[in-house]
Amino acid sequence: MNGPRERGRPGGADAADRALDDAVALANGPATARPGSRQPSTDPLVVALGHEPAGAGPAQARTRARQRPDAVAWPEARRLARRVGRRLDPRALPLGEDLLGMALARSLTALTDLPSFDSSAMDGWAVAGSGPWRLKGQVLAGQQRSADALLGGHAVRIATGAVLPPGTTAVLRSEHGSTQLRTDGEWLHVLASHSAPRAGQEIRRKGQECRGGEELLPAGAVVTPAVLGLAAAAGYDELTVTMRPRVEILVLGDELLDQGPPRAGRVRDALGPMLPSWLRGLGAEVTSVRRLVDDAGTLHAAVAASTADLVVTTGGTASGPVDHVHPVLAQLGATLLVDGVAVRPGHPMLLAQLPAGGLLAGLPGNPLAAVSGVLTLVDPVLRTLAGRPAPAPYAAPLTANVPGHPVDTRLVPVVFDDESAARPLHFTGPAMLRGLAAADGMAVIPPGGARAGQETAVLDTGALAPAWGSGA
The missing domain is CATH 3.40.980.10 (MoaB/Mog-like domain)
Structure with a gap:
């Protein structure tokens, strides 16, 4: 089942919060626009939903306040x-599962270039120049001693992740080459069914993922298993998180x-x-x-x-x-x-x-x-x-008319169909959970109700988040 369309947010946490709340403020407006009551194009609701909503404003708020x-x-x-x-308060805690679901209290920045050295992306041979190449030794991942420089026409067997010898122009995959032992040594050839490697092929260049000091994740990002992996790869032993x-x-x-x-x-x-x-x-x-x-x-x-x-x-x-x-x-x-x-x-x-x-x-x-x-x-x-940011607002058209309260917002469980439209569910009384248990989200229904095809905000309930939190 497809999810709803997700709209971008203006920059800055406070602006993002306003965009979310203004998006769900569809619930404050009547079903039809009043003449001459168009929002300015810079309104956060327009930014969040991508269209001019039905007229809403202080008059509706005053009406509700009186009622x-x-x-x-x-x-x-x-x-x-x-x-x-x-x-x-923030706290620096050891990298591990206990951090899952917490939010970064400060941005995660790269401690060094990633990768921190030129390395092989494949098992095979590091080659210099065009082939055939004369083989000379091997280089393994984690090898402490620097490999000798490769001269043109030479190659060395290499493992994935190993440091490239100076002078390497490309890496030939192990399945793309074959070796032949001759009286003058062992030689490497490209198999007839494959072409010669291009310069830079199968090479992970230093800094390809990031440069030292570059921001990897902003403050407020929720720590997930992938964030733990990224932090470990970047060399972190602990993270500063909000409790x-x-x-x-x-x-x-x-x-x-x-x-x-x-x-x-x-x-x-x-x-x-x-x-x-x-x-x-x-x-x-x-x-x-x-x-x-x-x-x-x-x-x-x-x-x-x-x-x-x-x-x-x-x-x-x-x-x-x-x-x-x-x-x-x-x-x-x-x-x-x-x-x-x-x-x-x-x-x-x-x-x-x-x-x-x-x-x-x-x-x-x-x-x-x-x-x-x-x-x-x-x-x-x-x-x-x-310290977790507000999620980006969702907007989706309704598949059916939904009756509303005369002056109050309604929150109605919905499921998304294959076209990302929101289908209202039944069993939505205050004491009922049957509709909610099947829901993908809660649609925000304006006072007076909403018509089929009308786009409205949909809240992610967070109920499907794992125990360590999703952030959505």
Whole structure:
């Protein structure tokens, strides 16, 4: 299955963040453009999506504010979430698997030329001049002693990766040549079925991949297995990375079961099994996952004692009789940064600054609504803390009409077809995970809905990232 079209980003991390958020700000605009309300051509949304979107602007934001004064607009909530945190401290750590998923705290620069010497790209013979060539000795990879210079008409057997003798003009592959022992020595010939090697053929030149001091990867690049290999090849023994944000997950609810099918008015806990690996895929170190009963004192003690960079709670963010998150935050003296977001599902989500300096993201208890909270608040917070850049925005046309909320953004699971169009999935209620489990991403649906063929932003959920994180 093909993925969506990926648009380029303007230079600079802040510009990239604005491009992403402006791309998904399609959710702020009506389905049809107003006369005379065209965006300037330098608008980041135009840069990100490659076309002029339907009219959107401050008037729509003011309308929503009047209708829902408690709810932060969805793109603004993402911006706030990204800006409240501070990148965690860098640390130099030994090169190894423990670095996977962390972000480079500084750019990776070449310590020397790569390759650092001229070498053979193939097993065969290093030759000088035109053949036939008189053979003289061999050169192996890792050989400490420098090989003697080759004179014209001479050759030496050579292994892949071995240093080329001075005077080498090309390397003849072992399968392209044959040797003949004569009274005047051993001679090398090119097989009749092959042509003579061109000058420079099968030679890895010094500095072919990079020159010393050249940037190999920018700061913020996520360490993957390939990055470990590149760093090792470049001569690094350790890398300076931003530490993983420490996250504690508190799953709230007396109605939750740990095992067996739902029964007797109780439901299985879906978020306890789902969120830890999801957040690890976003670069977090999940220090603990705890189930708490619906009790204000228990929640107060757990949050007050936490030393995590981010506490994530599930459930208890609305105004029901056992929804204790708001009262507990007030008792702790926390500062509410986001209290409700104009998005469906997931409106009753929140973000707060705790007195000790950590952050708390309160997610709704319904599973799909909680995922909406992860994409809206948790993902941007973790990216800032971990020093990871925002991914480039995706844009894709919808294959079908999608109804919208009158004033709120909708996040709808979609799959991409062979033409990179987004097909909306069913089973998208706040408590449903069936649609999400089959999804390639979450489409951003503007207030009022979107029509088939209309291009919209699609969020990569990050759910398919390996445990060490993908960065996408």
